[in-house]
Amino acid sequence: MREFSLAVVGATGLVGREMLRILEERGFPISRLKLFASERSTGLTLPFRGEKLKVEKLGQGSFRGIELALFSAGAEVSRNYAPQAQRVGAVVVDNSARFRMEPWVPLVIPEINPLDLDQQKGIVANPNCSTIQMLLVVYPLHLAARVERVFVSTYQSVSGTGEDAWEELAAQSRDLLEGRKAHPSVYPHQIAFNLIPQIGEFNQKGYCTEETKFLKETQKILHEKGIKIYATTVRVPVFRGHSQAVTVQTKGRLTAAQAKELLSQAPGVKLMEGDDYPLPIDCVGKDEVMVGRIREGEEEENILQLWIVADNLRKGAALNAIQIAELLKDKL
Amino acid sequence: MREFSLAVVGATGLVGREMLRILEERGFPISRLKLFASERSTGLTLPFRGEKLKVEKLGQGSFRGIELALFSAGAEVSRNYAPQAQRVGAVVVDNSARFRMEPWVPLVIPEINPLDLDQQKGIVANPNCSTIQMLLVVYPLHLAARVERVFVSTYQSVSGTGEDAWEELAAQSRDLLEGRKAHPSVYPHQIAFNLIPQIGEFNQKGYCTEETKFLKETQKILHEKGIKIYATTVRVPVFRGHSQAVTVQTKGRLTAAQAKELLSQAPGVKLMEGDDYPLPIDCVGKDEVMVGRIREGEEEENILQLWIVADNLRKGAALNAIQIAELLKDKL
Numbered sequence: 001m002r003e004f005s006l007a008v009v010g011a012t013g014l015v016g017r018e019m020l021r022i023l024e025e026r027g028f029p030i031s032r033l034k035l036f037a038s039e040r041s042t043g044l045t046l047p048f049r050g051e052k053l054k055v056e057k058l059g060q061g062s063f064r065g066i067e068l069a070l071f072s073a074g075a076e077v078s079r080n081y082a083p084q085a086q087r088v089g090a091v092v093v094d095n096s097a098r099f100r101m102e103p104w105v106p107l108v109i110p111e112i113n114p115l116d117l118d119q120q121k122g123i124v125a126n127p128n129c130s131t132i133q134m135l136l137v138v139y140p141l142h143l144a145a146r147v148e149r150v151f152v153s154t155y156q157s158v159s160g161t162g163e164d165a166w167e168e169l170a171a172q173s174r175d176l177l178e179g180r181k182a183h184p185s186v187y188p189h190q191i192a193f194n195l196i197p198q199i200g201e202f203n204q205k206g207y208c209t210e211e212t213k214f215l216k217e218t219q220k221i222l223h224e225k226g227i228k229i230y231a232t233t234v235r236v237p238v239f240r241g242h243s244q245a246v247t248v249q250t251k252g253r254l255t256a257a258q259a260k261e262l263l264s265q266a267p268g269v270k271l272m273e274g275d276d277y278p279l280p281i282d283c284v285g286k287d288e289v290m291v292g293r294i295r296e297g298e299e300e301e302n303i304l305q306l307w308i309v310a311d312n313l314r315k316g317a318a319l320n321a322i323q324i325a326e327l328l329k330d331k332l
Numbered sequence: 333m334r335e336f337s338l339a340v341v342g343a344t345g346l347v348g349r350e351m352l353r354i355l356e357e358r359g360f361p362i363s364r365l366k367l368f369a370s371e372r373s374t375g376l377t378l379p380f381r382g383e384k385l386k387v388e389k390l391g392q393g394s395f396r397g398i399e400l401a402l403f404s405a406g407a408e409v410s411r412n413y414a415p416q417a418q419r420v421g422a423v424v425v426d427n428s429a430r431f432r433m434e435p436w437v438p439l440v441i442p443e444i445n446p447l448d449l450d451q452q453k454g455i456v457a458n459p460n461c462s463t464i465q466m467l468l469v470v471y472p473l474h475l476a477a478r479v480e481r482v483f484v485s486t487y488q489s490v491s492g493t494g495e496d497a498w499e500e501l502a503a504q505s506r507d508l509l510e511g512r513k514a515h516p517s518v519y520p521h522q523i524a525f526n527l528i529p530q531i532g533e534f535n536q537k538g539y540c541t542e543e544t545k546f547l548k549e550t551q552k553i554l555h556e557k558g559i560k561i562y563a564t565t566v567r568v569p570v571f572r573g574h575s576q577a578v579t580v581q582t583k584g585r586l587t588a589a590q591a592k593e594l595l596s597q598a599p600g601v602k603l604m605e606g607d608d609y610p611l612p613i614d615c616v617g618k619d620e621v622m623v624g625r626i627r628e629g630e631e632e633e634n635i636l637q638l639w640i641v642a643d644n645l646r647k648g649a650a651l652n653a654i655q656i657a658e659l660l661k662d663k664l
Contacts, residue, residue, distance in 0.1 A: 238569070
């Protein structure tokens with residue numbers, strides 16, 4: 001079997017470390033693996049297949065000989081280094097928002113639009129975590145009954161922000177339980193025992209970045225300009241696992257029973273029924289997007305409601321990127 | 333000024349104690365105040381206007397001479413004792429779900445349908461916390477542009493369940509932070525650093541009680557059978573304050589600017605704008621229902637989105653009940 005030379009950029013972050021775990025679990029054929037991170041992490045080592053790999057600093061020539069580069073170090077690093085990797089012939093799978101809306105960059109969920117990879121020109125974008133988990137469930141319903149509007153409210157864990165945010169939730173929770181004040185630093189407000197209904201900056205209409213991503217990314221992935229997504233994105237005091245309350249308005253009628261039947265066969269989706277609904281603490285480390293609480297509105301309304309939970313570090317980020325890499329390697 | 337003899341049933345609970353605080357703050361004209369609670373609380377005393385009032389056990393003759401009885405001790409106590417209070421001539425304001433959907437019982441939010449109190453026959457029902465805070469904001473929009481559908485996802489604090497749940501969240505959080513396991517007892521699942529997308533029992537269609545209350549109570553309060561509410565109700569690891577992501581579809585067009593103008597003048601509502609949006613930790617102890625993040629969808633869609641937060645123990649329960657009592661006393 002042919003093996004590939006890989007780079008993971010942002011290897012020490014929550015998503016980067018999850019990538020290493022998944023590459024190992026899935027036995028990705030690797031001839032050489034280079035790990036990159038920011039200056040403060042260089043010199044560290046990370047375990048991979050029984051070895052200890054040194055974390056390097058990005059620089060000129062970092063991507064020489066690399067065939068596939070998985071980026072998860074933020075939009076700034078992607079902006080500065082993804083084109084460099086691309087120039088020396090690597091194919092980049094970028095987890096940041098930097099290239100997602102570039103018309104020449106495929107934005108791919110392997111279960112939905114794998115063929116878009118045929119158009120790749122050296123950079124492929126991984127969608128936002130929230131978009132991935134929502135579409136994995138909404139897409140089969142869309143194929144069956146044409147989804148016209150999605151109303152989604154999110155309950156997003158702090159691991160979506162990164163390790164600092166994880167520690168902030170723990171530290172603030174401890175402080176408050178012991179009668180001390182909480183000290184916000186990563187987030188603009190206290191996150192422990194609280195909610196923050198803003199993820200990213202606001203645009204002129206009052207939508208925050210995380211909300212507009214839903215709409216733009218969905219339209220691009222589904223190649224459907226007509227579908228409307230109305231989102232409210234909220235950070236909640238949960239460590240890991242993003243949840244979504246989703247209501248879809250379909251053109252055709254779809255009963256809850258029909259939706260369950262479709263979702264029981266949907267790739268990457270785990271259907272749960274009745275009292276057995278998905279919880280964020282149960283999705284940690286799981287590959288599937290879990291869906292439960294499927295129920296239908298009044299007949300004339302063509303409305304279905306669902307509760308969707310996924311591990312934002314896996315299918316929401318690292319796993320989807322590696323699934324893309326798996327498809328790409330067969331074409332290199 | 334005429335003074336009234338009052339009873340508070342469930343006086344030692346979170347809502348009961350909030351009632352005593354609010355009766356004191358608002359200078360409710362009271363000649364005599366009797367406090368009732370379950371057996372395990374009898375003998376306790378609670379402070380009221382500088383005195384210590386003894387908590388009694390409910391029994392035969394408890395309501396003799398009482399003119400107004402505020403019940404907040406659960407549906408079972410209301411079922412057993414509210415009719416007894418009614419029979420001896422007291423007017424009951426009941427915070428439980430027991431009588432809300434009885435056709436002869438007014439279900440009242442004083443800012444919305446105070447005139448329904450004219451039909452009272454001895455029992456008046458206080459709506460569910462979630463309904464109250466949503467309608468205080470949605471009603472002015474409905475008057476202006478006719479709301480046809482509301483899509484609401486809730487983020488409900490543990491204080492809505494009671495003191496045991498409050499302690500469970502604190503204890504589980506401590507246990508988990510110190511590396512121990514969480515032990516669910518009040519809730520069927522871990523609540524600390526987790527979410528529970530179920531409040532109440534499921535009906536045959538898969539909706540839980542808290543979700544169906546939204547629809548039935550809204551239709552009754554607004555006297556509108558046509559309005560549709562699609563709800564997902566979720567318990568979150570927050571101590572106090574319920575939050576809601578609300579999307580309304582209106583018949584007429586309403587811009588975000590028009591909605592803000594309406595809500596800036598709506599009784600009981602506090603409008604917040606831009607980065608200044610409501611958080612559950614900021615609403616504790618406040619009377620107003622706070623609304624922010626008001627934004628509009630595409631023009632042809634007639635859709636508005638909002639973020640609503642309120643102190644579930646105050647306007648969601650104790651305050652609304654006492655506002656009803658204030659209206660009732662002028663008619664006694």
